[in-house]
Amino acid sequence: MGWRYLLDAVFPPHCVACGVGGEWCCSTCVEGIETVRQDRKIEGLDGFIAVGYYHDPRLRAVIRGLKYRNATCLDGACREVLRRYAETRIHPWPWAGESTLVVQPVVGAPNRIRTRGFDPAAFVAAALKKGPIPWAAMGSLLERKTSVSTQADLPPDALRQANVKGVFSVRENADIPEAVLLTDDVFTTGATMREAARILREAGVKRVYGFVLALGA
Numbered sequence: 603m604g605w606r607y608l609l610d611a612v613f614p615p616h617c618v619a620c621g622v623g624g625e626w627c628c629s630t631c632v633e634g635i636e637t638v639r640q641d642r643k644i645e646g647l648d649g650f651i652a653v654g655y656y657h658d659p660r661l662r663a664v665i666r667g668l669k670y671r672n673a674t675c676l677d678g679a680c681r682e683v684l685r686r687y688a689e690t691r692i693h694p695w696p697w698a699g700e701s702t703l704v705v706q707p708v709v710g711a712p713n714r715i716r717t718r719g720f721d722p723a724a725f726v727a728a729a730l731k732k733g734p735i736p737w738a739a740m741g742s743l744l745e746r747k748t749s750v751s752t753q754a755d756l757p758p759d760a761l762r763q764a765n766v767k768g769v770f771s772v773r774e775n776a777d778i779p780e781a782v783l784l785t786d787d788v789f790t791t792g793a794t795m796r797e798a799a800r801i802l803r804e805a806g807v808k809r810v811y812g813f814v815l816a817l818g819a
């Protein structure tokens with residue numbers, strides 16, 4: 603019993619993707635999520651993984667659910683998505699040769715975190731640590747300097763890259779690791795993640811990888 607029981611009684615769980623009762627994301631929908639078969643090469647990153655596609659209504663519903671509903675409701679579904687992806691992945695992880703790896707969320711703008719109550723990038727980092735890469739260390743290397751508008755408000759393409767330039771800094775006195783894995787929920791233009799990678803390299807990080815739940819928006 604307790605809070606969760608009470609919450610479930612007042613707001614009975616139903617699948618965020620198909621609406622069926624019982625769970626916040628039913629196993630049929632989790633199993634139906636289309637995964638990315640071929641790793642993308644992303645300029646500025648030493649390796650990059652996207653689990654699925656934002657145009658997939660099931661994965662999109664999970665990600666939106668994380669943002670706008672309640673992360674704790676979809677924690678299990680998210681971990682199951684990652685577990686299935688890791689299990690069916692054919693190629694080694696891009697960071698397979700690393701003996702240590704620091705997982706670093708691409709820090710969201712403060713206003714974005716506040717309104718949603720949590721940071722999706724940090725959620726993905728924690729899910730990786732709890733799932734496929736338990737041996738990794740969690741990092742807090744990056745700081746967001748200013749509260750710029752979120753990507754949705756920005757003009758496309760080159761301007762986005764210009765707009766994120768200088769938005770991150772590396773924490774003072776941070777121990778600089780050899781290899782960092784940047785995490786986020788959705789990868790659109792990649793401008794923010796590339797800028798985070800650039801600033802980490804500038805601080806002395808040798809290799810920077812990326813991991814997101816979904817490609818494109």
Ligand SMILES: [Zn+2]
Pocket residue numbers: 617618619620621622627628629630631632
């Ligand atoms: Zn469903």
